[in-house]
Amino acid sequence: MLLYQQIRHHLQERLATGELQPGCKLPSERTLQEQFNSTRITVREALARLEAEGLIYSQKRRGWFVTPEKLKWNPAKKVNFNLLAQEQEFTPQTRIVSLNTLLDNTICPELGNGALYCLSRVRSLNERAIMFEAIHCAKARFVDLEKQRLDGSITEVMANVYAVEISHETCQISVTVLPDYVAEILEKNNGTPCLKITRSRYSADNDLIDFNIEYWLHDAIEMIVEGH
Amino acid sequence: MLLYQQIRHHLQERLATGELQPGCKLPSERTLQEQFNSTRITVREALARLEAEGLIYSQKRRGWFVTPEKLKWNPAKKVNFNLLAQEQEFTPQTRIVSLNTLLDNTICPELGNGALYCLSRVRSLNERAIMFEAIHCAKARFVDLEKQRLDGSITEVMANVYAVEISHETCQISVTVLPDYVAEILEKNNGTPCLKITRSRYSADNDLIDFNIEYWLHDAIEMIVEGH
DNA sequence: CAGTGGTCTAGACCACGAT
DNA sequence: TCGTGGTCTAGACCACTGG
Structure with missing residues (x-):
């Protein structure tokens, strides 16, 4: 299983269970990087896909957040x-x-x-x-x-x-x-x-x-x- | 001007002038990398944005191509x-x-x-x-x-x-x-x-x-x- | 000021496609 | 077999946010 897919699925699950609520802030990229023994590039690969999926969004230099209702x-x-x-x-x-x-x-x-x-x-x-x-x-x-x-x-x-x-x-x-x-x-x-x-x-x-x-x-x- | 923006605009221009026709293949990532004295990560940053814009698309491991008419x-x-x-x-x-x-x-x-x-x-x-x-x-x-x-x-x-x-x-x-x-x-x-x-x-x-x-x-x- | 994301470098290995 | 894109490492500097 690809590493960025693991990170992606991990976050998807936390979103699905409601552990991460709409509007709330995700862990920082560097935190995720450590958690998965990986690099920021790979973490950002996962985040980019979640963003394209519409599950999360970024506020410039502020962080990543869970997308509210449409x-x-x-x-x-x-x-x-x-x-x-x-x-x-x-x-x-x-x-x-x-x-x-x-x-x-x-x-x-x-x-x-x-x-x-x-x-x-x-x-x-x-x-x-x-x-x-x-x-x-x-x-x-x-x-x-x-x-x-x-x-x-x-x-x-x-x-x-x-x-x-x-x-x-x-x-x-x-x-x-x-x-x-x-x-x-x-x-x-x-x-x-x-x-x-x-x-x-x-x-x-x-x-x-x-x-x-x-x-x-x-x-x-x-x-x-x-x-x- | 950001480097990936330069690459992006360069390709946008070649698309706009018709130098790159719908369906045709873009230069390889490594070619672009050399052309701009850059790295593949940065080149791919530009390509990803052009893809999101709908101007180009990738065929798995085959290369990047100009998007046809919608x-x-x-x-x-x-x-x-x-x-x-x-x-x-x-x-x-x-x-x-x-x-x-x-x-x-x-x-x-x-x-x-x-x-x-x-x-x-x-x-x-x-x-x-x-x-x-x-x-x-x-x-x-x-x-x-x-x-x-x-x-x-x-x-x-x-x-x-x-x-x-x-x-x-x-x-x-x-x-x-x-x-x-x-x-x-x-x-x-x-x-x-x-x-x-x-x-x-x-x-x-x-x-x-x-x-x-x-x-x-x-x-x-x-x-x-x-x-x- | 410390921490964040945004950008960038300079490599690497792999699976797959084209030939 | 060689070139391609797909994935990944291990760093770096910067601009900006927030305390």
Whole structure:
């Protein structure tokens, strides 16, 4: 039996029995190294696999932790992140990273030639940052967006303030790694796996209203999809 | 700039310019090591990140290769793998791994107490194995399933031979790693990231017809989801 | 300040693939 | 048989965290 597999299985067992509870800190790499008469490289081989599996995650230079419950999410339904999280007994939080104006639209031709807003936010569950998103919409359509509350549901701001209703959307979902600048913002190592979701949202008459890019930590979300 | 980042960016660039074409083999780890005056550990650090990103993949002890195009797939639609693949100009293939009878159903209580069939298959695109699935259904409902063609659409066999129509389904989708036995079958290293999809399919009167577990290589699939 | 994880060196042996 | 990737050793220095 391979050494890193032994370490991996040892930790898996301690996770399965509940000896290591969600959120709690694992022994340090050097402790594990001694315990298994091995080296840090080999220990990290095991940890990397557990991380890919979604069982543990690292906080930069702080240590390794047991992954909390995943948020269950149905991408086909209009989501309100805060409500969804609360239903599942998480404490959600949204932090605004920036609101920029892009003078020339190179992101999404469908949104026209005019200037765009780009709203970047980080969302957390129980103090753990799990998602970064960049929301793009036409500045002309949402004048003075910066004067609105932007840490809640954008869908609701669009509906209530600008009378723009979202009727349907298309998502593309793939598995990749956080772009380096996103990893920085989420305080993750570069190369951290994630789900990338790009989302185009339309009005009833098929006008593109906004175009969003989301990066979810791969171990923080589980999708539910219902087919006809 | 970190050394493994330099190596990573160097390869990313060669991928972006098309110098390294989909399917083609990368230089060996030892070649890269010399080229960057580094060590294999560091080179592999870069390769691991490119793999997580979905840009390259490894074939066990054969080398590293550029990832081909992804299959685009809408999980909310009834899929026929072969048709879907052909539409996107792949050559699909299905290999039957095993058809077992499970005498006591510990997999899925909803399928009743009776014996279950468990059909395991591997699906490939252009000779690359990209998915493993285990299909579970009640033996009593699909007697002599082993006498049917099982390398095509099971949905069609159910409809045409057994007059059982699937009306709707629920999927759960998460990111994890291949279980070790699946990694073996797909000839991947253990710890390879994947999309895990569990799928429950029902008849119009809400009878559970089958319960399936699928493991897709994370770099082989992109999902499209449409929301109301 | 001590301890942590992140990065890196310079080797080694093995099983397996290609030839 | 030779080259490949897979695993492993025994160290090192650094940046950062936490007390």
